[in-house]
Amino acid sequence: MQDWPYPYLFAHRGGGKLAPENTLAGMATAVQYGYGAVEFDVKLSLDGVAFLLHDDTLQRTSNGHGLAAEHDIAALSRLDGGSWFAPRFAGEPLPTFATIAAYCRAHRLLANVEIKPCPGREAKTGREVALLAAELWQGHPAPPLLSSFAWEALLAARDAAPQLPRGWLIEEQWPEDWPARLAELQAVSLHSDHQLLTAERVAVVRAAGYRVLAYTVNDPARAAELRQWGVDGIFTDALDRIRPES
Template sequence: MQKIAHRGISAQAPENTRAAFEKMVNLGVDWLETDIDMTSDGQLVLIHDSKVDRTSNGNGLVNHNSLLGLQKLDFGQWFGDEFTDERIVTLQWLIDFINAHALNVNFELKTEVKHEQQNFYLMRVHQSLHQLNQTSQVIVSSFDVDLLKKYHELMPKIPIGLLIEGELPNNIIELAKNVGATYIHPDVTYMTEEQVKLLLSHDLQVNVWTVNEAVVAKKLQKWGVHAIFTDFPV
């Protein structure tokens, strides 16, 4: 069972920062997960929340701030003083980092841009991901079924994962087929062995989030889960 570093090594460094990604190299972790959003001036950045409030010393929506404005914020001190002056990470920086260290990645599409801007967002993601070395394994995931489907039409060769929050819907197999998903990414809180068996029987691989307890990880491995997203990948 693969362990995917959730927003980098986020148990030891502020999530989605250079520090969190760089720790992967020394620890020998080769799979990471991160979130792609877009600034007001069309630049792609890595941040989980729609607002910067929780993970920086600023406030406001990511989509309402320019890249220059976001780069002035501190994205590390909230986690610990030793991470003071960590700045927001651009997707371009991470792609160069992935290529330099032969990493694999799960990108989550996450944005609250207006519907008419979604195509531009997806086009920018599409252009960026073309820069990845072909040796890197890539998954693109999202909770937003429509956004994920649009992306899959742009880059059909990259496997996609359908993120599910809460309990699996009864029509999960139909949803997966409709969007073209290779993976289902369910919430660990609600996952059962029977559900894993159902998904696997329909040739869907299962990557579970967010698993931080060793006993739970072992149970999921026995069930046949393909991978877990974890803050503690080592």
């Protein structure tokens, strides 16, 4: 099993439920609560700039509308990505990947970068995000962990930056072909909806040489149970209730 520099707790989308997701304010909230690692979503603008956003559309987490892939970075940068969450976050921008990488490095935050391609842009997004991640963390002792539900994006990331660690995200049902899929991806980890996990599944995956991460875990008792099973990390929105060990 490869070296694993990441802590058990990852702040989901930056600040969990305490700050607007995928923003600089979210990353600052993770630091405030003592987290050593964050997870966030990265996709490409119309003109190919990597930026943070979860959805394919803009309206849930900004004052923009329509498909994110139809807006260039200049237009995206003018949007308000904070007012939807709370008035005190008014004017919080949709940040570029480069901005968040610089913040993470400056504050010693380790990162799980979820590649979140817009439909039809899987391979391009995987390739570009992986190449940029390698550049932004060049020389850093703990590189970002890349993950995605999009298989084509992960394969493109593997080919573009094979030196970066990769994890495969799964949901809805347990894939019986996980050994072959992880081997093809040359992955280091399997990232599962925590409800799919059992102690036996965790043990089998880890015995095969892979790490297991679980999302989205917001109950402290469940977080403790998963850790007892040998899960290597969880993603949580409950930064105020699931606290890093002192």
